[in-house]
Amino acid sequence: DAMVIQNPRYQVTQFGKPVTLSCSQTLNHNVMYWYQQKSSQAPKLLFHYYDKDFNNEADTPDNFQSRRPNTSFCFLDIRSPGLGDAAMYLCATSRALVTEAFFGQGTRLTVV
């Protein structure tokens, strides 16, 4: 089945140690998104790629970066994770900006 796959499902990292989360898709969608969802809160958009064009939300901290080396893969890099970055990170894709988004299962990040 075509889908959005996030690896790993659970990630533990040390305070200040760079960490990378991975997302891949078999839907061949043009747009890929990263959302951050803290405990008992709504998902919050961090940034998105339309093809190779990167679009950062205005309030996304500089500590968060992203890479999209090809259509299928997108990575979320957290350069120096703090305790406040512990959250579920959700990757989503959409065929276009005006169509619905499909989400992966998420990666739960713990910072120790």
Next chain:
Amino acid sequence: AQSVTQPDIHITVSEGASLELRCNYSYGATPYLFWYVQSPGQGLQLLLKYFSGDTLVQGIKGFEAEFKRSQSSFNLRKPSVHWSDAAEYFCAVGNTGTASKLTFGTGTRLQVTL
């Protein structure tokens, strides 16, 4: 800026009872509206969407939602709830031109009693 309000943080219903989850949005033009469901520790699954046309939208798992422009609402309904429907439900809005850049409500946690 667009926003979404889900007034009910937590709702408990008995299995077999009807369900209505409330959602109000704020957006200047015609919005794109979505309901997603999230089981514990899982990602978000799309239940249904409204882009245009018929204001009563049918979704998966027996859910439906009605867009009421006059009330800025997009309430989710199900006539008979099953125990497996217990989850967190998120209403979301996308704006014209960027429907899939979503602003989510804070969610409603549904508990189903047997």
